[in-house]
Amino acid sequence: MRTLFSWLGHKRSQKPTYTEPMPHPESFVTFEQLGKHWHPFLPTFSYPGAYINEHHRFFAECPQKGALIDIGIKGFLLSADALKLYELAYFSRGDVLELGCYHGLSTHILAMAICDSGTQKKLVTNDLFPEAIDITGALLQKHHYDSFSSFRCGYAADVCRQLVGEKRHFECVFIDHSHTYEAVTAVCKVLGDIVTPGGMCLFHDYNNEWNADPNNHDYGVWQAVQENLPRELFNFYGSYGCTGLFRRKIVPTQ
Ligand SMILES: C[S@@+](CC[C@H](N)C(=O)[O-])C[C@H]1O[C@@H](n2cnc3c(N)ncnc32)[C@H](O)[C@@H]1O
Structure with a gap:
């Protein structure tokens, strides 16, 4: 017979599951608005409450240095960026790809969410530099996230093309490697081949004022996405923190 305590335990252990994603078109950022808000x-x-679980809530309440979260791993994430990363990886029904791991701050969040979701999906992460991969690898190992994670060293766009050749597909891609127009464009051109229909692409530094500075040639994320992410395949789904979220259409349009 089910007692009140067993029922409560059952409710507590129930994990929220995938629901139809909700867009926030009102958060679209124009060129003139870049980095202003x-x-x-x-x-x-959809899930009951403001957060998926206590790990998710942590990224709303964790220590900050200036505007960035500070959890003892070098990196450059706003609280809203971290919350969105965790949510996307948690609910992703397929594998997760990260471009640009640096010291593993975002990788740690993605891996934690995958682990917490209790599903079998895998994390593939990338960096141009072997040192970044070594540092991130050690971090994942320390937290026992290494069993479902793997690394690809090289240029992000080349790694994406390699993955296409291997017929790998991803339902969630975090793009945070180089922020130049050229490097982001190269990735935008291949995303249609690796993101599954209904899958999500989160671009970091999409809403960054540096994108609007004509003298800053290191930043052109917003322009690269606006001009080169195929409109017939992807819809804008929202901006949170400095990120821009795009969803692959289920059926391409003309
Ligand atoms: C902004 S950092 C990534 C930060 C990390 N995602 C985080 O949130 O903690 C960018 C990383 O991308 C790497 N990178 C730069 N250009 C790249 C490229 N073309 N392909 C792959 N990685 C690249 C850099 O070595 C650096 O580690």
Whole structure:
């Protein structure tokens, strides 16, 4: 017979599952608005309460240095960026790809969410530099996230093409390697071949004022996405913190 305590235990252990994603078109950022306002985290998926679980809530309440979260891993994430990363990886029904791991801050969040979701999906992460991969690898190992994670060293666009050749597909891609127009464009051109229909692409530094500075040639994320992410395949789904979220259409349009 089910007692009140067993029922409560059952409710507590129930994990939220995938729901139809909700877009936030009102958070679209124009060129003139770049970096002037960061939109707060809003959920893309439905779950009871403001957060998926205590790990998710942590990224809303964790220590910060200036505007960036400070959890003892070098990196450059706003709280809203971290909350969106965790949410997307948690609810992803397929494998997760990260371009640009640096010291593993975002990789740690993605891996934690995958682990917490209790599903079998895999994480593939990339960096141009072997040192970044070594540092991130050690971090994942320390937290026992290495069993479902693997690394690809090289230029992000080359790695994407390699993955296409291997017929790998991803339902969630975090793009945070080089922020130049050229490097982001090269990735935008191949995303249609690796993101599954309904899958999500999160671009970091999409809403960054540096993108609007004509003298800053290191930043052109917003322009690269606007001009080169195929409109017939992807829809804008929202901006949270400095990120831009795009969803692959289920059926391409003309
Ligand atoms: C902004 S950092 C990534 C930060 C990390 N995602 C985080 O949130 O903690 C960018 C990383 O991308 C790497 N990178 C730069 N250009 C690249 C390229 N073309 N392909 C792959 N990685 C690249 C750099 O070595 C650096 O580690």
